[in-house]
Amino acid sequence: MITMCSSSGLLSAILLGYFLRLLQLLSTCLAFSLVASVGTWMGAVSNWSVFIWCFCFLVTLIILIIEFCGLQSRFPFSWYNFLITYACYAALLCISASIVYPITYIWFFPHGRSQDHAIAATAFSCIASVAYASEVAWARTWVWLGVITGYMVTVPGLLKGLETFVAGVIFAFIIDSHLYMHQPALVWCVAVYSICFLLAASALLLNWCDCDNRLPIAFPTFLLGLTLLSVLLYTSALVLWPLYQFDEQFGGQPKRSSCNDGLIYSLCTWDQQLAVAILTAINLLIYVVDLVFLAHMVFSRTEDQLRGSQFPLLYKS
Structure with missing residues (x-):
């Protein structure tokens, strides 16, 4: 019975991890696509925000590919520690972009398509922040249950x-x-x-x-x-x-x-x-x-x- 519970718990953890990464992938992709589509990608702050969304999208995509192909064991370091570390930094980066980008740009755009796209990009950036933070919280939960271990969740x-x-x-x-x-x-x-x-x-x-x-x-x-x-x-x-x-x-x-x-x-x-x-x-x-x-x-x-x-x-x- 214990073995069945632990196996079902591990399966639930894996499925939840895939769902969160797909949400991260979709939200970061939409964030930088909305900014780039209407020419609001200009200036140092906008460049930094777009870089954050593109970087998080690319790394999350690579992680999904590695996990689908089962290549985690090929790396000479703790894969779970890497995932937790990346999720922590990605959450902080997306939060910073969600704060800095609208403060610097949204209120200065005239009402219209550019402002709407900037607001939507900020909303998807917030969704990405929640998704990455949820992955950290998810990892802490499974550490408490003894399913995974990692220094970054302490x-x-x-x-x-x-x-x-x-x-x-x-x-x-x-x-x-x-x-x-x-x-x-x-x-x-x-x-x-x-x-x-x-x-x-x-x-x-x-x-x-x-x-x-x-x-x-x-x-x-x-x-x-x-x-x-x-x-x-x-x-x-x-x-x-x-x-x-x-x-x-x-x-x-x-x-x-x-x-x-x-x-x-x-x-x-x-x-x-x-x-x-x-x-x-x-x-x-x-x-x-x-x-x-x-x-x-x-x-x-x-x-x-x-x-x-x-x-x-x-x-x-």
């Missing part, structure tokens, strides 16, 4: 993915070097964002390639050290970036300068500086939550090991 894994995503958004805002090259303190902030991104990405890659058990220390302890270092680095960036960008005594600009009216394709410099400051605070908060969770995990495990090592002594006495 709280530390999701937080690590969120940390790298926020860092990627920060990189998008600081792509213009004139924002920071005039001050060594701001260059240090950019170095902080890069170092912390590489640390978090390396932790994800170690687990994705099943190399976490080859470390000389336990993987949670290793993550705790990386996260503590990242918290200290991000704290310095949270102090220095607003200080040198918005304080006149340090050459900053406390007030927003006027930008061109009309259809906005790029943010003002002051807006970019403010966005980086806000994202720095958000990512620091995520790192602090990650640090607290990892510290609780490591110290709880240490206490359990100490209690286990004391049992033989008690029995000997």
Whole structure:
């Protein structure tokens, strides 16, 4: 009876996964098709949104082909970890496109076909976001049931993915070097964002390639050290970036300068500086939550090991 239940549960999980991926495929395809069909694909923000939808469509299509052909076992890494990692990043990417694209474009289009297509593309982007987020929730459910395993469906894994995503958004805002090259303190902030991104990405890659058990220390302890270092680095960036960008005594600009009216394709410099400051605070908060969770995990495990090592002594006495 247990075997039959587990088999039916696994079959249901596979069918639900196929349904979600087909929904992801359809919604992302319609999103970029609607934008491209009426000539609303213009400017940096629109290019970024279309790239997100095309990228998610292409990767999801490749995943479906691999699963239909049964080629998962040919890859030298955990296939489920890859699927969960991709679903997490795709959900975040589609959510960002669903927010940034309508704010930047819809309200500036005149009423008509272009605006209708932009609204429809945003709606399908939201559907894709829900579909990818549902896949993550689906994966967490089956981890609890013991059907599949994966680091990315745990709280530390999701937080690590969120940390790298926020860092990627920060990189998008600081792509213009004139924002920071005039001050060594701001260059240090950019170095902080890069170092912390590489640390978090390396932790994800170690687990994705099943190399976490080859470390000389336990993987949670290793993550705790990386996260503590990242918290200290991000704290310095949270102090220095607003200080040198918005304080006149340090050459900053406390007030927003006027930008061109009309259809906005790029943010003002002051807006970019403010966005980086806000994202720095958000990512620091995520790192602090990650640090607290990892510290609780490591110290709880240490206490359990100490209690286990004391049992033989008690029995000997």
